[in-house]
Amino acid sequence: SAEGGDDDDDDEFDEDRMTSLDERASKVEAKIKNISGRVMHVNSTLELLRSELDELKNELKQLEKEDATNEHVANARLVFDGAGPGGQLGGFVTPAKHSRFIKYLLGSAVNLVSRKTEERMRLKEEYVNFRETQTISYFLFPLVLFIWYNSKHSGHFFLQSQIAASKHSEFVETVLTASYPIALQAYFSWLLYFYTSLGLRENILKANGSNIRPWWIQHHYYSMAMALCVLTMDVDSPSCVTFIGRFLFFTFCQGIVMFLQNRYQRFRMYTRVAIGKASPMDVSATESGSRLKLLWPLLLTLQTMQLVFGCQVLLRWYKEFARNGKGLSEWQALVAGSLFVLMALGNFNATVMTFIRKRDY
């Protein structure tokens, strides 16, 4: 019958398809087996490179200690940092152990190394971009909250005179009163996120050859602790009232300085790429000295402000809470104040050390 004929056709067609699938499949199988062999080969090549490079890196460091100005030593360093055909070689040595921060959050077995030079450059560029975008929030959040806080404590909310005329004034006031703590806590949560992300990203940069000072990473850990501490505050608690105005004012000022800091860092990054320095992560100091002239005094002013605010909060905690037996329940003032003092001193130290090093050039 016609139907039988159709079936026959189908069967033949099916068989054809099966053979061709079988053929295609065995081709793919053969190719994948071939690739697996090549992968084994690449893996052992990489291992060999690693052990050779580990040794050479140590020798190079030793030579640099003996005489860093020797032409061959300097050349070897340039090649290691990316002047050769292979680009940066830092990704091919045995990676340094992860910091404790990375161990706690990502574990110690994770690989964070980008081997290729372009990937490493993208990492740095992304970090700078991230800082720049987030600085806007860093600046706007405390600005809005500071105005809100002040108008609340002067007894009336901003815009209230206009609103009072309307018949919804009571409703609006309720909403404004209830949203202030929410806005504040949203800000603290964002801060926690921002500092955590910076801490993670800077550790990743470090694993990819950046020369960032350990303190600049550590001070983000302290900032995280600070954000967590203020997050646990009850907005109407005495601790909060003592601390929050100063905190908002300080972070607002810091936001402004961060704009300048970011511009300086982006400028450095571009200059380094433009003048074709071997490594994008390499410390190049001279070219940007003049940009720093504005930054130094601002940073020192900020750090002084941080120190003074920290001491004020600590003093107040001691006088009003600790002596009153409320020291424990107002622990946030103690912790936040101490962290402020600690960070002010650490930032001051790291800034001065950087200044001294750069002056030598």
Added chain:
Amino acid sequence: SAEGGDDDDDDEFDEDRMTSLDERASKVEAKIKNISGRVMHVNSTLELLRSELDELKNELKQLEKEDATNEHVANARLVFDGAGPGGQLGGFVTPAKHSRFIKYLLGSAVNLVSRKTEERMRLKEEYVNFRETQTISYFLFPLVLFIWYNSKHSGHFFLQSQIAASKHSEFVETVLTASYPIALQAYFSWLLYFYTSLGLRENILKANGSNIRPWWIQHHYYSMAMALCVLTMDVDSPSCVTFIGRFLFFTFCQGIVMFLQNRYQRFRMYTRVAIGKASPMDVSATESGSRLKLLWPLLLTLQTMQLVFGCQVLLRWYKEFARNGKGLSEWQALVAGSLFVLMALGNFNATVMTFIRKRDY
């Protein structure tokens, strides 16, 4: 003079040292240049492998859709998953784009792929270890806090009868009262850390070939939101009083189930390694079915409890806060309740889907 002679000797010695330094340095320079060339070669080999593998992977997927039981198709899959001499090949294809979570925290340019099979196995093992260690805190924290909470709400702290006899009783009570919120907030902070770390680690596992369902990762994001939400609660607020007892009781029960879950996951990991399955990240279902028989009802009970608690809190928020105009200031009850309901439903769905899939084997 004798001194002159000494100087001469020194000079000669210096010169000798310089020559040998120069020699050593030029050797190191030559070696590093050689390595740089080899690195360039390896980089291009890797790139070639990547483009070939990308194509083969697509072909393989296509073939699997047509007929996954074909011998060559199955073999090709086995080799891709690690049965060949090169081990797992998944680390050599173009990596998938990072999830938004990774982008926000680590950035999109970071490399998280471990290429070598052993490194990938270490990742998984570390994840299981991490879960196991942290489960102890997950279980102990709410246990202690729940007892503390109940003794506080029944008007006296535990151990108080013993303490009352001593002359320091008042001091001890003050300290206990003041430390309860601190302990609670320490717990919430730890929870936030735990969930963040799980979210990060699971994303990293996924980038390294794990078959984990997206929901199990996502539900850690919701858990993070929950931890953040309870962290902002004032301990004496009505929201907190409504929510916290249930929350502690639930997480305590969850801690117990997590012990079993961890044992099951470790067993699965070992079995897979022991029976020499191609990929340690591969889904192998049959061998552990019996262990799951205990887990299914416990998980469903837990999820029902989560749903009920969530609904209770939502109902209470609606009746006592929303209708009283305090809905906004007690937003934590609304958010925490909703998150509980959401997670209960999502967990239920994912568990049932896994059950159905596993039943087919």
